[in-house]
Amino acid sequence: MNLIITDNYEEMSQEGAKMILRKILSSKQINLGLATGSTPLGLYKELVKYVRENNINLSGVATFNLDEYIGILPTHQGSFHYYMEKNVFGPLNIPENQRFIPDGMAENILNECRNYEKKIQQYGGIDFQLLGVGENGHIGFNEPGTDFTKTTHVVELTETTRQANKKFFGQVEDVPGKAITMGISTILRAREILLIANGVHKAEAIYQLFHGEYSKDWPVTALQKHKNVCVIVDQEAASLLIKQNNLCY
Numbered sequence: 001m002n003l004i005i006t007d008n009y010e011e012m013s014q015e016g017a018k019m020i021l022r023k024i025l026s027s028k029q030i031n032l033g034l035a036t037g038s039t040p041l042g043l044y045k046e047l048v049k050y051v052r053e054n055n056i057n058l059s060g061v062a063t064f065n066l067d068e069y070i071g072i073l074p075t076h077q078g079s080f081h082y083y084m085e086k087n088v089f090g091p092l093n094i095p096e097n098q099r100f101i102p103d104g105m106a107e108n109i110l111n112e113c114r115n116y117e118k119k120i121q122q123y124g125g126i127d128f129q130l131l132g133v134g135e136n137g138h139i140g141f142n143e144p145g146t147d148f149t150k151t152t153h154v155v156e157l158t159e160t161t162r163q164a165n166k167k168f169f170g171q172v173e174d175v176p177g178k179a180i181t182m183g184i185s186t187i188l189r190a191r192e193i194l195l196i197a198n199g200v201h202k203a204e205a206i207y208q209l210f211h212g213e214y215s216k217d218w219p220v221t222a223l224q225k226h227k228n229v230c231v232i233v234d235q236e237a238a239s240l241l242i243k244q245n246n247l248c249y
């Protein structure tokens with residue numbers, strides 16, 4: 001695993017955006033796996049800026065989101081559809097047939113999970129997956145205890161995760177209790193992974209990623225078995241690694 005520690009959130013966002021941009025520029029066709037949450041907002045802003053300033057052609061880019069809540073409309077301000085439209089698809093002008101997010105309003109949710117997984121495979125798999133991480137080590141919405149062999153599936157969200165995401169809803173009661181998420185097996189099939197994290201509340205998860213036991217208790221440790229992972233974190237998220245003086249570049 002490669003580790004880059006940046007001075008602050010802005011630098012983390014710039015480094016991440018540059019990495020994605022390099023991937024886009026070096027491939028005719030690229031399937032990007034994208035994440036939501038507060039962490040990638042700065043990265044998306046940077047990406048939009050570079051793409052617009054340099055008039056980059058995105059016709060070869062297809063995007064696949066990690067997850068979506070079940071039971072809220074795509075127009076709901078807390079939905080990941082809304083988040084993506086506002087922060088990525090709209091500003092980058094990504095056509096509808098090049099972007100995919102699980103449909104949390106589908107009549108048959110299990111079919112939706114199967115179809116989403118199939119769609120990713122039909123497109124040839126994910127080339128580059130962007131990830132954030134939850135405080136409890138979740139990736140996508142794969143909460144602690146999730147089997148690492150799972151593909152796209154339905155999850156019950158933990159109280160911690162619903163609390164952490166209430167910022168997008170106003171109050172915790174409004175955060176849906178269930179979601180569709182790519183499974184850890186889906187994530188691990190991506191050819192390359194970039195995980196970004198900032199803030200001291202992510203320090204334990206980052207510590208577990210590098211030094212924790214490979215275990216379902218910390219879903220992020222699944223990445224230990226992937227051959228091409230880069231982690232970009234700010235000083236605060238790296239604080240437990242730095243304390244241990246145990247950096248692994």
Ligand SMILES: N[C@@H]1[C@@H](O)[C@H](O)[C@@H](COP(=O)(O)O)O[C@@H]1O
Pocket residue numbers: 035036037038039040066067131132133134135139140141161165
């Ligand atoms: N499903 C998303 C994850 O993909 C994200 O990585 C995590 C961290 O969120 P934040 O970046 O807001 O801390 O939150 C949500 O639960």
